[in-house]
Amino acid sequence: MITIRQAPDAFIQKLLTKVRILGLPKRWGQWRSPPLVPFSTAGPAVLQDFQAQLLNPQTTSTVILRHLDQIIARSDLSNAHKFLALQCFLDTLSMEDWCNQKMNYGRSQSRHDGSFYFTNLPSGFYQLEASLPRAGLRYGQSRFEAELKDGYFTRDPPTKSIFSDILKLKIELPPTTIFGQVIDAKNQEPLEMATVRCVEHQAQTLTSRNLDHNQAEKWNYRLVGVEPFSPAVTLIISASGYAPQHQRVVLQPGESKQCDIQLVAQV
Numbered sequence: 001m002i003t004i005r006q007a008p009d010a011f012i013q014k015l016l017t018k019v020r021i022l023g024l025p026k027r028w029g030q031w032r033s034p035p036l037v038p039f040s041t042a043g044p045a046v047l048q049d050f051q052a053q054l055l056n057p058q059t060t061s062t063v064i065l066r067h068l069d070q071i072i073a074r075s076d077l078s079n080a081h082k083f084l085a086l087q088c089f090l091d092t093l094s095m096e097d098w099c100n101q102k103m104n105y106g107r108s109q110s111r112h113d114g115s116f117y118f119t120n121l122p123s124g125f126y127q128l129e130a131s132l133p134r135a136g137l138r139y140g141q142s143r144f145e146a147e148l149k150d151g152y153f154t155r156d157p158p159t160k161s162i163f164s165d166i167l168k169l170k171i172e173l174p175p176t177t178i179f180g181q182v183i184d185a186k187n188q189e190p191l192e193m194a195t196v197r198c199v200e201h202q203a204q205t206l207t208s209r210n211l212d213h214n215q216a217e218k219w220n221y222r223l224v225g226v227e228p229f230s231p232a233v234t235l236i237i238s239a240s241g242y243a244p245q246h247q248r249v250v251l252q253p254g255e256s257k258q259c260d261i262q263l264v265a266q267v
Helices: 009-022 045-055 061-073 079-091
Strands: 002-006 124-130 142-148 177-180 182-184 195-198 204-206 221-224 233-238 245-249 256-258 261-263
Touching: 002 079, 009 061, 009 079, 009 124, 045 061, 045 079, 061 079, 195 221, 204 221, 233 261, 245 261
Parallel strands: 177 256, 182 261
Antiparallel strands: 002 124, 124 142, 177 221, 195 204, 195 233, 233 245
């Protein structure tokens, strides 16, 4: 999911006008869940009160949608605050709620090949956020900024594109990852075929004798796309002829955390 978090006033005004005229699907207020990333506490009191209502499972969909309509209609709130209220509401919806929606509300789902697009955007600065809601917290979010200029044309236009002017963006989502070295405590050599298993969701991998590396780290095992359970993920590291170890690893979504283990040979 690619979400426009900040946008020029011309974009926000156009979107809010459509919402006021067309309204929102009433079924959208019936199935809500806390957003993957907690709401920001910044903003006027009316916005904070609306956020509290969204997180309250006892609040009915009728009350939620009516309150949002009132916020959008207020003349004492900026368009940016109204847009934030709308985004907070959309953050609590499930992916199924987006099915068959012709109006994107400042959001776009990527296709199977990873491509996405927004059309008819006014010029100005945009802040976008990419996430993978169906993956839970196994991937982090990625935020980036883009500027659309009047008369902008891509330097590398697709030959069969249906769009006349394109700003191409490439986004990478960071997977939540645990990596490190499992070594012999005595000779400090990497251990081959040791098992590193995550207790909470049964993901596991085997170590290799050779160390992989990049510019900053070295490892002989990696667990990629780990769900960061609270308060920590539990690893069990075992190898034939060695005493097993347990390690607790505190993870944040999208974080890559190093966890090195020394196994002691059993006598």
